[in-house]
Structure formats: C-alpha cells, structure tokens
Amino acid sequence: MNNAYATLMSASGNATTGGYLVTFLPLVLILVFFYFFIMKPQKKQEKADREMRENVDVGDEIITNGGIIGIVTQVKEDNVVIETGGDRSKIRIMKWAIAKVVTDDDEDSKDKV
Structure with a gap:
C-alpha cells in the first residue's frame, strides 16, 4: 500500500x-x-x-518634427540653428526635434544612380 x-x-x-x-x-x-x-x-x-x-553638420537640410524645413547654420551640443525661408530667418531648435535630414537622403540617392 x-x-x-x-x-x-x-x-x-x-x-x-x-x-x-x-x-x-x-x-x-x-x-x-x-x-x-x-x-x-x-x-x-x-x-x-x-x-x-x-551626425548633423552645417549645411545639411533638415525637417523638424513640426514640419519646418531649414538649412543648418550652427551646431551646438544639444541644439542647432537653422535658416528658413527666403528672408533667411534663423531658428534655434533642439536636436531631438529633428525628424529627418534631407541632404543625406539626396546624396544617397545620387550615389545609387
């Protein structure tokens, strides 16, 4: 048992x-x-x-999260200064607000062709 x-x-x-x-x-x-x-x-x-x-450099064209398109004129540690529009107004934005670097995409597409 x-x-x-x-x-x-x-x-x-x-x-x-x-x-x-x-x-x-x-x-x-x-x-x-x-x-x-x-x-x-x-x-x-x-x-x-x-x-x-x-890797954003001076001269790169960027698009911000808010839809602003501009060319980088100055790069600092945590922000960048971009130049927008025909009257060349300058805006200081934080780096985290950069959505896309347009210049790098254009160069990559030219290299592939």
Whole structure:
C-alpha cells in the first residue's frame, strides 16, 4: 500500500510540473515574440535616429518634427540653428526635434544612380 501511495504521489508531482510548463509556455512564447518583433526593432530605430541627430553638420537640410524645413547654420551640443525661408530667418531648435535630414537622403540617392 505504501508503494502505491508513493507511486501516486510521484506521478501527481510530475503531472503538476508538466501542468505548470504547459501553463507558462504560451506566456514565455508571447514575451519572446514581443521582444524580437516589437522591442528589438524599436531599439534599432531609436539608435539610428540618435546617430542621425548626432551626425548633423552645417549645411545639411533638415525637417523638424513640426514640419519646418531649414538649412543648418550652427551646431551646438544639444541644439542647432537653422535658416528658413527666403528672408533667411534663423531658428534655434533642439536636436531631438529633428525628424529627418534631407541632404543625406539626396546624396544617397545620387550615389545609387
């Protein structure tokens, strides 16, 4: 009788461990999916944006997050001065407000042709 009880307890212990594995496996798979398809590409894009903002030089044409298009006339540590419009008005903006560097895109497309 003791052998039957020991066998029953060991079998239920294995079933419980397997039950936990089956319960948590989908959760682990969802977390892995989110990491590889959402978090990792987002970090890669943030790194590319940070490098783009750090590599802005005088003479580059940029577009800000607000839609202002201008040419960079001065670069400082955390901001840039851009020249906009026909009357050459100057605006100082923060580097984080730069959405796109147009000059680099034009040069890349010319190199490919």
